[in-house]
Amino acid sequence: MNATTAMEVNAEARRILAVSISKLYASRSQRGGLRLHRSLLLSMVMRSARDIYHSSREIEGPSGAQPTPEPMETSSSPGEQTVPEPQPEFQTSEEPESGDEGCDGDITEDKENMSPTKQSRKRRGKAAAAPDFLPSKRARLEPGEERYAAPSCRAGESLSALSLNLNRAISAF
Amino acid sequence: MAGPGGDMQWCFSQVKGAIDDDVAEADIISTVEFNHTGELLATGDKGGRVVIFQQEIENKNLPQFRSEYNVYSTFQSHEPEFDYLKSLEIEEKINKIRWLPQKNAAQFLLSTNDKTIKLWKISERDKRPEGYNLKEEDGRYKDPNSITSLRVPVLIPMDLMVEASPRRVFANAHTYHINSISVNSDEETYLSADDLRINLWNLEITDRSFNIVDIKPANMEELTEVITAAEFHPHQCNTFVYSSSKGTIRLCDMRASALCDKQSKLFEEPEDPSNRSFFSEIISSISDVKFSHNGRYMMTRDYLSVKIWDLNMENRPVETYQVHEYLRSKLCSLYENDCIFDKFECCWNGNDSVVMTGSYNNFFRMFDRGQRRDVTLEASRENSKPMQVLKPRKVCAGGKRKKDEISVDSLDFNKKILHTAWHPQDNIIAVATTNNLYIFQDKVN
Numbered sequence: 001m002n003a004t005t006a007m008e009v010n011a012e013a014r015r016i017l018a019v020s021i022s023k024l025y026a027s028r029s030q031r032g033g034l035r036l037h038r039s040l041l042l043s044m045v046m047r048s049a050r051d052i053y054h055s056s057r058e059i060e061g062p063s064g065a066q067p068t069p070e071p072m073e074t075s076s077s078p079g080e081q082t083v084p085e086p087q088p089e090f091q092t093s094e095e096p097e098s099g100d101e102g103c104d105g106d107i108t109e110d111k112e113n114m115s116p117t118k119q120s121r122k123r124r125g126k127a128a129a130a131p132d133f134l135p136s137k138r139a140r141l142e143p144g145e146e147r148y149a150a151p152s153c154r155a156g157e158s159l160s161a162l163s164l165n166l167n168r169a170i171s172a173f
Numbered sequence: 174m175a176g177p178g179g180d181m182q183w184c185f186s187q188v189k190g191a192i193d194d195d196v197a198e199a200d201i202i203s204t205v206e207f208n209h210t211g212e213l214l215a216t217g218d219k220g221g222r223v224v225i226f227q228q229e230i231e232n233k234n235l236p237q238f239r240s241e242y243n244v245y246s247t248f249q250s251h252e253p254e255f256d257y258l259k260s261l262e263i264e265e266k267i268n269k270i271r272w273l274p275q276k277n278a279a280q281f282l283l284s285t286n287d288k289t290i291k292l293w294k295i296s297e298r299d300k301r302p303e304g305y306n307l308k309e310e311d312g313r314y315k316d317p318n319s320i321t322s323l324r325v326p327v328l329i330p331m332d333l334m335v336e337a338s339p340r341r342v343f344a345n346a347h348t349y350h351i352n353s354i355s356v357n358s359d360e361e362t363y364l365s366a367d368d369l370r371i372n373l374w375n376l377e378i379t380d381r382s383f384n385i386v387d388i389k390p391a392n393m394e395e396l397t398e399v400i401t402a403a404e405f406h407p408h409q410c411n412t413f414v415y416s417s418s419k420g421t422i423r424l425c426d427m428r429a430s431a432l433c434d435k436q437s438k439l440f441e442e443p444e445d446p447s448n449r450s451f452f453s454e455i456i457s458s459i460s461d462v463k464f465s466h467n468g469r470y471m472m473t474r475d476y477l478s479v480k481i482w483d484l485n486m487e488n489r490p491v492e493t494y495q496v497h498e499y500l501r502s503k504l505c506s507l508y509e510n511d512c513i514f515d516k517f518e519c520c521w522n523g524n525d526s527v528v529m530t531g532s533y534n535n536f537f538r539m540f541d542r543g544q545r546r547d548v549t550l551e552a553s554r555e556n557s558k559p560m561q562v563l564k565p566r567k568v569c570a571g572g573k574r575k576k577d578e579i580s581v582d583s584l585d586f587n588k589k590i591l592h593t594a595w596h597p598q599d600n601i602i603a604v605a606t607t608n609n610l611y612i613f614q615d616k617v618n
Contacts, residue, residue, distance in 0.1 A: 012505075013451075016451055016505070016508070019508065019509050023511075031262050031264055032261070032262060032263065032264040032266075032287055032350070033256075033259070033261040033262070033263075033350075035350060036349055036350070036368040036369070036396075036399055037350075037368055037399045037401065037418055037458075038514055040396060040397075040398075040399055040418060041418065041454065041455045041458065041514070044454045044455070045451055045452065045454070045455065045508070048451045048454075049451060052451070
């Protein structure tokens with residue numbers, strides 16, 4: 001897979017992740033409660049997308065051209081354990097605000113990532129586009145869980161954190 | 174399916190439900206089921222109501238016979254509930270209806286929502302007693318001193334009244350959402366299945382059930398598949414099957430052990446690696462499983478296809494029919510608009526020669542197993558003139574669109590046919606669009 005295709009695949013994977021996260025979040029407010037089957041399928045898609053994203057990033061190599069993942073603002077993630085925890089960054093945190101236009105996320109991402117090295121680890125301030133339908137309270141930690149040190153968070157680690165949280169989404173039952 | 178000298182043709186017979194396009198959510202049909210004789214047709218909706226239609230059979234022997242189904246009984250089966258412990262609302266939507274074989278004058282059916290199964294008795298009353306000694310006709314008690322003679326009350330005819338009463342409520346046995354119920358051929362027991370467990374009930378006993386399948390892992394983080402449908406074998410009361418979200422079907426024998434976690438047979442087709450995509454897992458999830466009437470085959474429905482399995486062959490289906498293969502390249506959009514999660518059902522005709530399932534744009538598909546022919550038909554108000562013959566439809570997957578074909582991009586994905594039913598003996602089918610029930614029958618040559 002050459003770098004261009006890898007980038008396309010990468011973008012596709014990110015887009016699918018964005019859509020999946022917003023679906024997972026939306027299913028929380030569904031009548032009848034969380035549907036186990038649907039949540040399981042969503043988490044499987046997210047896992048595939050994450051794996052593809054991860055492997056396509058390795059292929060791209062350290063070219064610096066690809067967007068660097070940023071830590072998601074804690075305040076933009078729901079406090080309950082049924083949704084992936086904040087650490088797994090992904091500009092995808094921006095996606096839910098446009099709801100159906102998750103696929104247009106690339107435009108938002110590029111703006112942020114013009115200077116990937118600068119301030120990329122800092123949490124964005126509240127003024128910067130926290131989708132207003134997400135609750136503003138901080139995420140609660142579960143007992144026994146350690147908060148991942150955000151500055152040292154690399155893409156690979158955050159992806160494994162995402163996988164842990166995907167499973168946690170199911171174990172909420 | 175081929176009549177004497179040619180193809181079968183389907184004609185419009187009736188349509189039930191509101192005409193306007195503004196669909197009330199409570200009216201969305203969620204299940205359709207004929208009873209064992211086909212005389213009664215039950216539908217359940219999102220509002221928790223059950224409507225039963227009865228076939229008019231007086232003129233059945235006339236050559237121009239049109240079977241008309243008219244409303245027989247309507248009742249509220251389930252109400253919305255609230256689980257205070259989990260702070261969850263329990264939807265009243267009827268997930269499944271299953272009829273019991275008739276044993277006496279009354280009819281019985283099981284209806285279920287996400288958490289509770291109810292046994293309903295539907296009985297007719299066409300006489301009423303008159304001439305009580307101690308009561309007036311309006312029910313007021315008479316002054317005993319005014320009674321000077323004794324008479325025997327008589328039963329006089331009255332307008333037919335159909336009463337539905339809940340005879341059993343089977344509650345609190347499922348932690349997850351119930352997706353299936355199935356009455357056993359022994360007519361004494363039935364099973365109910367949720368995402369992770371299957372319970373066996375006795376129709377007479379409501380305060381306990383046996384758990385016969387439990388696939389919940391000790392650590393929920395290791396969960397990889399859920400139960401999507403379950404059904405008893407039509408003749409062997411010890412055998413049932415359940416399908417999974419991974420595209421497998423397990424056949425279990427209740428004689429083998431009390432807990433049927435180890436299947437007797439595992440039906441699985443290896444995945445075609447060329448079709449692998451992000452969404453492979455979702456589209457391989459089985460949404461429905463149905464035994465054939467003769468008990469030798471079973472049919473499964475996944476997102477894009479219908480498969481027929483021989484119970485004696487576990488490694489692959491004997492027949493595979495593509496329902497709407499043109500959607501394979503659209504899976505990403507279908508994921509975004511949630512259509513990829515739609516759960517289509519499927520059904521057999523009376524002699525197991527034809528199978529039917531629904532699709533989008535109010536299309537439904539029939540596959541003739543013997544003739545190796547398939548047809549796409551449409552349930553729409555435009556084709557609803559009495560006895561109007563349905564014209565076969567065709568979807569153009571790409572390239573030049575012929576006249577009368579419809580292109581994939583023009584399909585209306587909000588118009589989906591998830592529930593269909595076939596009369597157990599005759600060629601009469603019931604097809605549910607979002608809020609309408611269409612009844613079609615074969616053209617009498």
